[in-house]
Amino acid sequence: MSSRQRQRAASQSPRTNAPPRGPEQTGLAAPLNPARIALYVGLAVLGAVVGLAGALVQAGLFPGGLLLALAASAGLFHGGRVLARTQLGALAPAVGWFIAVVVLLSGRPEGDYVFGDEIGLTLFMLGGMGVAVMCATMSRLPYSATNTGRPGT
Template sequence: MSSRQRQRASSQSPRTNAPPRSPGPGGLAAPPNPRRIPLYVALAVLGAAVGLAGTLVQAALFPGGLLLALAASAGLFYGGRVLTRTQLGALVPAVGWFLAVLALLGGRPEGDYVFGDELGLALFMLGGMAVAVICATVARLPVPANGAGQSGT
Protein backbone atom coordinates (compact mmCIF):
# COMPACT_ATOMS: atom_id res chain seq x y z
CA MET A 1 0.00 0.00 0.00
CA SER A 2 1.50 3.31 -1.00
CA SER A 3 1.61 6.29 1.34
CA ARG A 4 -1.02 8.11 -0.72
CA GLN A 5 -3.50 5.21 -0.45
CA ARG A 6 -2.77 4.86 3.27
CA GLN A 7 -3.40 8.58 3.76
CA ARG A 8 -6.73 8.40 1.92
CA ALA A 9 -7.83 5.28 3.78
CA SER A 10 -7.02 6.76 7.17
CA SER A 11 -8.86 10.01 6.45
CA GLN A 12 -12.03 8.22 5.39
CA SER A 13 -12.22 5.66 8.18
CA PRO A 14 -14.44 6.58 11.13
CA ARG A 15 -12.91 7.19 14.52
CA THR A 16 -13.91 4.47 16.93
CA ASN A 17 -12.40 6.03 20.04
CA ALA A 18 -14.28 9.34 19.73
CA PRO A 19 -16.78 10.08 22.51
CA PRO A 20 -20.40 10.21 21.36
CA ARG A 21 -21.71 13.71 20.76
CA SER A 22 -25.02 14.77 22.20
CA PRO A 23 -27.38 16.29 19.64
CA GLY A 24 -27.66 20.07 19.72
CA PRO A 25 -30.81 21.82 20.84
CA GLY A 26 -33.68 21.74 18.38
CA GLY A 27 -36.97 23.54 17.84
CA LEU A 28 -37.30 26.90 19.55
CA ALA A 29 -34.28 26.19 21.79
CA ALA A 30 -31.92 26.14 18.80
CA PRO A 31 -30.09 29.40 18.15
CA PRO A 32 -31.38 31.24 15.07
CA ASN A 33 -29.28 31.11 11.94
CA PRO A 34 -27.67 34.57 11.52
CA ARG A 35 -28.40 34.52 7.78
CA ARG A 36 -32.14 34.23 8.52
CA ILE A 37 -32.40 37.23 10.84
CA PRO A 38 -33.25 39.71 8.03
CA LEU A 39 -35.93 37.27 6.87
CA TYR A 40 -37.37 37.09 10.39
CA VAL A 41 -37.44 40.90 10.60
CA ALA A 42 -39.25 41.07 7.25
CA LEU A 43 -41.75 38.45 8.43
CA ALA A 44 -42.41 40.45 11.62
CA VAL A 45 -43.07 43.64 9.62
CA LEU A 46 -45.29 41.71 7.21
CA GLY A 47 -47.13 40.24 10.20
CA ALA A 48 -47.79 43.73 11.54
CA ALA A 49 -49.07 44.84 8.12
CA VAL A 50 -51.39 41.83 7.87
CA GLY A 51 -52.63 42.52 11.41
CA LEU A 52 -53.38 46.14 10.54
CA ALA A 53 -55.12 45.24 7.27
CA GLY A 54 -57.01 42.39 8.92
CA THR A 55 -58.25 44.71 11.65
CA LEU A 56 -59.66 47.14 9.11
CA VAL A 57 -61.16 44.47 6.85
CA GLN A 58 -62.82 42.45 9.59
CA ALA A 59 -64.42 45.57 11.08
CA ALA A 60 -65.69 46.84 7.73
CA LEU A 61 -67.10 43.62 6.23
CA PHE A 62 -67.97 41.60 9.31
CA PRO A 63 -68.69 38.00 8.40
CA GLY A 64 -66.72 37.77 5.15
CA GLY A 65 -64.03 40.22 6.21
CA LEU A 66 -63.30 38.24 9.34
CA LEU A 67 -62.80 35.06 7.34
CA LEU A 68 -60.65 36.92 4.81
CA ALA A 69 -58.48 38.43 7.57
CA LEU A 70 -58.00 35.06 9.27
CA ALA A 71 -57.19 33.38 5.96
CA ALA A 72 -54.55 36.03 5.23
CA SER A 73 -53.07 35.54 8.69
CA ALA A 74 -53.01 31.76 8.25
CA GLY A 75 -51.35 32.13 4.85
CA LEU A 76 -48.64 34.36 6.28
CA PHE A 77 -47.97 32.18 9.33
CA TYR A 78 -47.84 28.95 7.34
CA GLY A 79 -45.83 30.61 4.57
CA GLY A 80 -43.25 31.74 7.13
CA ARG A 81 -43.11 28.19 8.49
CA VAL A 82 -42.55 26.71 5.02
CA LEU A 83 -40.11 29.41 3.93
CA THR A 84 -37.80 29.10 6.93
CA ARG A 85 -38.56 25.44 7.75
CA THR A 86 -38.60 26.35 11.45
CA GLN A 87 -41.25 26.97 14.08
CA LEU A 88 -39.79 30.41 14.55
CA GLY A 89 -40.80 31.18 10.97
CA ALA A 90 -44.45 30.89 12.00
CA LEU A 91 -44.11 32.59 15.38
CA VAL A 92 -42.26 35.73 14.26
CA PRO A 93 -45.03 37.00 11.95
CA ALA A 94 -47.55 36.00 14.63
CA VAL A 95 -45.76 38.24 17.14
CA GLY A 96 -45.79 41.12 14.64
CA TRP A 97 -49.49 40.48 13.99
CA PHE A 98 -50.28 40.38 17.70
CA LEU A 99 -48.37 43.58 18.48
CA ALA A 100 -50.14 45.46 15.68
CA VAL A 101 -53.57 44.28 16.83
CA LEU A 102 -52.69 45.06 20.45
CA ALA A 103 -51.60 48.59 19.49
CA LEU A 104 -54.92 49.12 17.69
CA LEU A 105 -56.84 48.02 20.77
CA GLY A 106 -55.64 51.10 22.67
CA GLY A 107 -58.12 53.37 20.99
CA ARG A 108 -58.06 57.12 20.73
CA PRO A 109 -58.54 59.85 23.34
CA GLU A 110 -62.05 60.45 22.01
CA GLY A 111 -63.06 56.98 23.18
CA ASP A 112 -63.53 55.19 19.86
CA TYR A 113 -61.31 52.45 18.50
CA VAL A 114 -60.73 50.58 15.25
CA PHE A 115 -62.66 47.41 16.03
CA GLY A 116 -66.34 47.52 15.16
CA ASP A 117 -67.95 45.28 17.75
CA GLU A 118 -66.94 43.00 20.59
CA LEU A 119 -67.86 39.79 18.76
CA GLY A 120 -65.65 40.62 15.78
CA LEU A 121 -62.80 41.60 18.10
CA ALA A 122 -63.04 38.37 20.10
CA LEU A 123 -63.25 36.16 17.03
CA PHE A 124 -60.38 37.98 15.31
CA MET A 125 -58.08 37.81 18.34
CA LEU A 126 -58.86 34.22 19.32
CA GLY A 127 -58.95 33.01 15.73
CA GLY A 128 -55.63 34.68 14.90
CA MET A 129 -53.92 33.26 17.95
CA ALA A 130 -55.34 29.79 17.27
CA VAL A 131 -54.14 29.93 13.66
CA ALA A 132 -50.67 31.00 14.83
CA VAL A 133 -50.43 28.09 17.26
CA ILE A 134 -51.67 25.61 14.66
CA CYS A 135 -49.15 26.82 12.07
CA ALA A 136 -46.28 26.77 14.57
CA THR A 137 -47.01 23.24 15.78
CA VAL A 138 -47.79 21.63 12.45
CA ALA A 139 -45.57 18.61 11.74
CA ARG A 140 -42.47 19.03 9.63
CA LEU A 141 -42.98 19.01 5.91
CA PRO A 142 -42.21 15.60 4.40
CA VAL A 143 -39.28 15.42 2.00
CA PRO A 144 -39.81 13.04 -0.93
CA ALA A 145 -37.55 9.98 -0.91
CA ASN A 146 -36.33 10.65 -4.45
CA GLY A 147 -35.25 14.21 -3.53
CA ALA A 148 -37.49 15.83 -6.16
CA GLY A 149 -38.62 18.58 -3.77
CA GLN A 150 -35.17 19.71 -2.68
CA SER A 151 -33.74 22.91 -4.01
CA GLY A 152 -30.53 22.81 -5.96
CA THR A 153 -31.04 19.34 -7.40
Protein backbone atom coordinates in the same frame (compact mmCIF):
# COMPACT_ATOMS: atom_id res chain seq x y z
CA MET B 1 -0.04 -8.64 4.80
CA SER B 2 2.47 -7.72 2.12
CA SER B 3 3.90 -4.25 1.73
CA ARG B 4 1.94 -3.78 -1.47
CA GLN B 5 -1.37 -4.51 0.30
CA ARG B 6 -0.43 -2.11 3.12
CA GLN B 7 0.32 0.66 0.62
CA ARG B 8 -2.99 0.12 -1.13
CA ALA B 9 -4.90 0.14 2.17
CA ALA B 10 -3.10 3.29 3.29
CA SER B 11 -3.83 5.08 0.02
CA GLN B 12 -7.56 4.34 0.27
CA SER B 13 -8.04 5.91 3.70
CA PRO B 14 -5.71 8.83 4.37
CA ARG B 15 -5.17 9.64 8.02
CA THR B 16 -5.26 13.11 9.45
CA ASN B 17 -4.54 14.45 12.90
CA ALA B 18 -7.74 16.52 12.96
CA PRO B 19 -10.06 15.79 15.88
CA PRO B 20 -13.41 14.27 14.99
CA ARG B 21 -16.19 16.78 14.37
CA GLY B 22 -19.38 16.68 16.38
CA PRO B 23 -22.86 17.01 14.91
CA GLU B 24 -23.88 20.36 13.43
CA GLN B 25 -25.71 22.62 15.86
CA THR B 26 -29.30 23.49 15.06
CA GLY B 27 -32.08 25.56 16.59
CA LEU B 28 -31.19 27.93 19.41
CA ALA B 29 -27.74 26.33 19.81
CA ALA B 30 -26.74 27.27 16.24
CA PRO B 31 -24.60 30.36 15.69
CA LEU B 32 -26.44 33.55 14.76
CA ASN B 33 -27.16 33.94 11.08
CA PRO B 34 -27.83 37.54 9.92
CA ALA B 35 -29.96 36.37 6.99
CA ARG B 36 -32.23 34.34 9.28
CA ILE B 37 -32.55 37.25 11.72
CA ALA B 38 -33.52 39.54 8.83
CA LEU B 39 -36.07 36.95 7.70
CA TYR B 40 -37.70 36.81 11.15
CA VAL B 41 -37.78 40.61 11.48
CA GLY B 42 -39.31 40.89 8.01
CA LEU B 43 -41.93 38.28 8.88
CA ALA B 44 -42.79 40.16 12.09
CA VAL B 45 -43.26 43.43 10.16
CA LEU B 46 -45.37 41.63 7.58
CA GLY B 47 -47.43 40.14 10.43
CA ALA B 48 -48.08 43.65 11.79
CA VAL B 49 -49.22 44.81 8.34
CA VAL B 50 -51.56 41.82 7.97
CA GLY B 51 -52.92 42.44 11.48
CA LEU B 52 -53.65 46.08 10.65
CA ALA B 53 -55.27 45.20 7.32
CA GLY B 54 -57.25 42.38 8.93
CA ALA B 55 -58.57 44.70 11.63
CA LEU B 56 -59.81 47.15 9.03
CA VAL B 57 -61.30 44.50 6.73
CA GLN B 58 -63.06 42.50 9.43
CA ALA B 59 -64.62 45.62 10.90
CA GLY B 60 -65.84 46.92 7.54
CA LEU B 61 -67.21 43.71 5.99
CA PHE B 62 -68.25 41.65 8.99
CA PRO B 63 -68.89 38.06 7.99
CA GLY B 64 -66.85 37.87 4.79
CA GLY B 65 -64.18 40.31 5.94
CA LEU B 66 -63.56 38.29 9.08
CA LEU B 67 -63.01 35.12 7.06
CA LEU B 68 -60.78 36.99 4.61
CA ALA B 69 -58.68 38.45 7.46
CA LEU B 70 -58.29 35.05 9.12
CA ALA B 71 -57.39 33.41 5.80
CA ALA B 72 -54.71 36.06 5.18
CA SER B 73 -53.32 35.51 8.68
CA ALA B 74 -53.29 31.73 8.20
CA GLY B 75 -51.53 32.11 4.86
CA LEU B 76 -48.86 34.33 6.36
CA PHE B 77 -48.26 32.10 9.38
CA HIS B 78 -48.07 28.93 7.29
CA GLY B 79 -45.94 30.64 4.65
CA GLY B 80 -43.50 31.80 7.32
CA ARG B 81 -43.30 28.26 8.66
CA VAL B 82 -42.57 26.83 5.20
CA LEU B 83 -40.12 29.60 4.28
CA ALA B 84 -38.04 29.38 7.47
CA ARG B 85 -38.55 25.63 8.01
CA THR B 86 -38.78 26.25 11.76
CA GLN B 87 -41.49 26.97 14.29
CA LEU B 88 -40.10 30.47 14.68
CA GLY B 89 -41.08 31.04 11.07
CA ALA B 90 -44.73 30.86 12.13
CA LEU B 91 -44.25 32.60 15.46
CA ALA B 92 -42.44 35.69 14.15
CA PRO B 93 -45.39 36.93 12.04
CA ALA B 94 -47.77 35.90 14.82
CA VAL B 95 -45.92 38.17 17.26
CA GLY B 96 -46.08 41.08 14.82
CA TRP B 97 -49.77 40.39 14.19
CA PHE B 98 -50.54 40.21 17.91
CA ILE B 99 -48.67 43.44 18.72
CA ALA B 100 -50.49 45.30 15.93
CA VAL B 101 -53.89 44.05 17.09
CA VAL B 102 -53.22 44.93 20.74
CA VAL B 103 -52.08 48.44 19.75
CA LEU B 104 -55.27 48.84 17.73
CA LEU B 105 -57.30 47.66 20.73
CA SER B 106 -55.96 50.42 22.94
CA GLY B 107 -58.05 52.97 21.08
CA ARG B 108 -57.72 56.71 20.98
CA PRO B 109 -58.18 59.32 23.73
CA GLU B 110 -61.57 60.22 22.23
CA GLY B 111 -62.83 56.74 23.05
CA ASP B 112 -63.20 55.20 19.60
CA TYR B 113 -61.18 52.28 18.31
CA VAL B 114 -60.68 50.41 15.04
CA PHE B 115 -62.71 47.29 15.70
CA GLY B 116 -66.39 47.43 14.75
CA ASP B 117 -68.28 45.21 17.17
CA GLU B 118 -67.40 42.96 20.05
CA ILE B 119 -68.25 39.69 18.32
CA GLY B 120 -66.00 40.48 15.35
CA LEU B 121 -63.21 41.53 17.69
CA THR B 122 -63.48 38.36 19.74
CA LEU B 123 -63.59 36.10 16.70
CA PHE B 124 -60.68 37.92 15.06
CA MET B 125 -58.49 37.73 18.17
CA LEU B 126 -59.29 34.13 19.08
CA GLY B 127 -59.25 32.94 15.47
CA GLY B 128 -55.93 34.61 14.73
CA MET B 129 -54.29 33.26 17.86
CA GLY B 130 -55.71 29.78 17.18
CA VAL B 131 -54.40 29.80 13.62
CA ALA B 132 -50.98 30.96 14.84
CA VAL B 133 -50.80 28.14 17.39
CA MET B 134 -51.89 25.57 14.80
CA CYS B 135 -49.26 26.71 12.30
CA ALA B 136 -46.51 26.82 14.93
CA THR B 137 -47.27 23.35 16.30
CA MET B 138 -47.69 21.51 13.01
CA SER B 139 -45.67 18.39 12.53
CA ARG B 140 -42.43 18.64 10.61
CA LEU B 141 -42.69 19.65 7.01
CA PRO B 142 -42.17 16.86 4.49
CA TYR B 143 -38.93 17.15 2.56
CA SER B 144 -38.63 16.58 -1.14
CA ALA B 145 -36.96 13.35 -2.22
CA THR B 146 -34.99 15.24 -4.85
CA ASN B 147 -32.82 17.08 -2.30
CA THR B 148 -31.95 14.16 -0.03
CA GLY B 149 -28.58 13.45 -1.60
CA ARG B 150 -29.29 9.74 -1.69
CA PRO B 151 -28.11 7.92 -4.80
CA GLY B 152 -30.82 6.58 -7.05
CA THR B 153 -33.50 9.14 -6.21
